[in-house]
Amino acid sequence: AQSVTQPDIHITVSEGASLELRCNYSYGATPYLFWYVQSPGQGLQLLLKYFSGDTLVQGIKGFEAEFKRSQSSFNLRKPSVHWSDAAEYFCAVGAAYGSSNTGKLIFGQGTTLQVKP
């Protein structure tokens, strides 16, 4: 079955500390992957995407993610967290090619990030 798992429901880090949010996927076709961020009461904003090529992708707000096909993972990282990064983060996967590419995405359950001053 196709699925996305974000193992950490809630993470708390101190401001200035590094951050890694985990994402594991199970997908039969060649995947393309996204990370979105959602602030309270808002819609989802795209942080970054992976479609093909370089497995380390850079996004907005200083975030990056690394695609590891062998581990079926697409973890999000940031070297130094700011208080404004407190939000909920979603990993999503879709089909990159072929008839299975309907544009549909499967989302993980989300990880809530709290930032301590």
Next chain:
Amino acid sequence: NAGVTQTPKFQVLKTGQSMTLQCAQDMNHNSMYWYRQDPGMGLRLIYYSASEGTTDKGEVPNGYNVSRLNKREFSLRLESAAPSQTSVYFCASTGKRNQPQHFGDGTRLSIL
């Protein structure tokens, strides 16, 4: 840049009432989607429209209907609302199938 616009932003219904959630995008996107977001469950796809004139069921379609009115608009209808449909509903669109989806700000729906 309006992007994806959802109306209303908030709504309270009584069980058994009907209503339509509206979604419009101004990016000339082909594909549009309706999701519901519930705590601890991420976003789940209700229905989608890969192109104008087509609609298909997603993961949780029961109790909902959709209409792709034209290329810009994609509405979601609850014919007989149930408390289990209390949720936050998001509409999204994309121009190409391997490109990011753009999201509206959501409709917060409570059914009593």
